[in-house]
Amino acid sequence: MRPPTKDNIKLVAKYLEEVYGPYKDTDEELLVVFAYQDPKKNTFWGEPVLLDDFLGDLEHHAEQLLIMNSNTLNIYYSILPHVKSKFEALREKKPKTRGTRETAYPKAKRLELDVDFENVEGLINHGKKIIYDPQKLKLAAKSLWASKIKPALEEVGITPRWVFYTGGGLKLVLEFTDFVDAAILLREFGKGELAKYLTEAIGEQAKKKPPEIAVDTAVFDEARVMRLPWTKNVGYTTPEGRRLYIPVEPLFESDVQLDFEEVRTKVRAWLNAHNLLKERGTGENEEDDLELWTEEEDPQELKGELFGKKFADVLRPYWKEGQRHFMALAFAGFLREKKIPEEDAKAIFGKVLDIFIGEGLDESKEVKDRWRAFEDTYKANPSEVSFGGPLLEKLHWDVKEVNKLKKQLERVWALNKKYTPIQFTALPKKIERIYEDGGVYTVFFKGIKDPFIFEGTKLIDRKNTKYGISYEKVVNKDFVIKLEAFFTQNNYALIWPKKVVTVQRGKTFVQYEVIDNDTVLGIMFSLMKRAQHLASTRDFEAVSAARLVAKALELAEDAVQDDKPPTAYSFAYQVTEDGERLVRVYVPSNLLLEAAYKLKLLKPSDMNAPQKLGQLLLKAKSIRLGRKLKNERQGGKVKFAFYYYIINGNAVEELAGINIEEIAKRVAVKAEEAFEDTFNFDLEEALELDDATLHNAVIQAIKELNKDGEGAPEEKVVKHIVAKGVNEDRVRKAIEKAIEDGYAYRPKENRLKLT
DNA sequence: AAAGTTACGTGTACGGCTAT
């Protein structure tokens, strides 16, 4: 590549001054960070420069950056400067860091958006790093800006400061008059509202969402680095393999600085009008709950609030008319027995009553009676009151029943011994309670059994995990938690096979049909809101999965057309070669419904919910299918093995309702030719290709391919089985397992022999 | 009554992939 021109150096210098200049008089010492990527070696590293040094010698630094670019490196700049002390502390551990969210300066006045072209045939393939026709791509980008993005932005009063063509798509830069909290500007507005607006508004203009473009929401990360304008995008090639150097150039420039509140109001108004703005505070959206706060708490109500709810959960089934008085006596007896101070007990007791009255399980006019029961208990001689007394004597429970309930109540109260609750003025609603003991905080989150234990803000009792804490979201100043921890649960609806079992009852043997959860086939699909990937689906298996999904959807539709949908449907799925063997698959429609409720696609209060279910299933973004292959016993415990297949939602939408042969054809067309014959595979065979079968295939292959007696060449063994349509990774794992289990060994490198 | 069994729901570990 040619050395940088003077013009380019000046442009880059001016641009970076615009990016970092506003931070000049910040009270903290800041660094600006540049990152370099070598696409040939696939290395990536960050380099910090003191902000003041940088701004004091702009053209020199710009030239250095461009020289690096001319040495075929991709050049990126951090969208935010970083706090020097924090960055350096991180750098001691990670010498090549480009900074994290924690080290980034928390104020911003610019927003950068990437609008990328997805893989479009004949235009661009990101995975293969191929651009088919650079001229055409740039034209497409220009047209995308002029015909779709510009009008969409104008509608909400946005004029970008810059629009760049970056090689893979467009970069929009918005500039605001003042600094805004980075989390609000980047995440709440950029990622949450503006990205949504653009995606929808562009889609609206094109009548429906154009599949070939996407707003990259990952760029709203404080630690992001962005491709530097006027450098060249290095890394793409032509289909023939010729390296392309695509200059990042502006398509549009203005000097507009936007008023953040004004713009945000307009975007929110548009989203609101299109019913896309998330309702805040309804509790309907769990994500929003994280940003919501509980009411300020009265310290005296703390215990009542916490234990009341938990006790109420235990007592609820027993709080029935006719025995409520005695239950109140017994409960008060329990509180007294546990030596709970009267004031605390009062709060707890009162809360339980409130809950039950609120739920219609008790009546306001009875409140006096309940309180009298409580007061009598606490006035009486301790030896005269007990939990069990009223239940045994007045309600004639047996001892076993009394003890069972007592155990449950004790489990609730055990929390009190372990932790001392502390008061917060308000807590995020997702947090149930926080306890403190010598600077160690135990935090209970709603819906998660195990507490999280923090020292200050640092989580100490759990390793960094995806769901735990490692990728944090700031919930309030004191606690950071990971958003996803609360949303990743899959909501499965099960499709069950049936089988006939023989069971001994006394001396006779009884045969009956049961739902077989265990041995033959377990297929489940869930209505996952987010899963969109098709990545690891083996095509030939996708066919069988598609068949099953389509069938399940048909069933669901059948179910909703019926006035009184039964709890399960069955159908004869396939007749095998050996004769009349039917595979019966059952769809319990109540479980499908439950899944829909969990996903808040339907409301349990909706009388027509079952009738709406079928349509919703068809609209589900994606469907996840699982195949349960076998049970395994290890160390006396039963372990399960599952294999999952995912089908893209659009595909399902297309596939559902179409007859099975059609489905097979459609998927086959999309598949690679090499897989063609596998589409004729027998469903039975696919369903039974479990680990044991794979193991046998491995053993067989080693035997067959050991022609010279020196051992079968490992790669040949792998190829042999892969050719049958088995995922390569799985084959390699099976080989390792065979060796581990002592069936095979390596006489020398890359050769396999049987023992 | 205690110990064991079974089935199920839910949380975690970790690698692979993407992006810049």
Add this chain to the structure above:
DNA sequence: ATAGCCGTACACGTAACTTT
């Protein structure tokens, strides 16, 4: 290098039940 997401495998807790 870092963030974020998915896919896979698996561990753990517990309810309901049976066996000892």
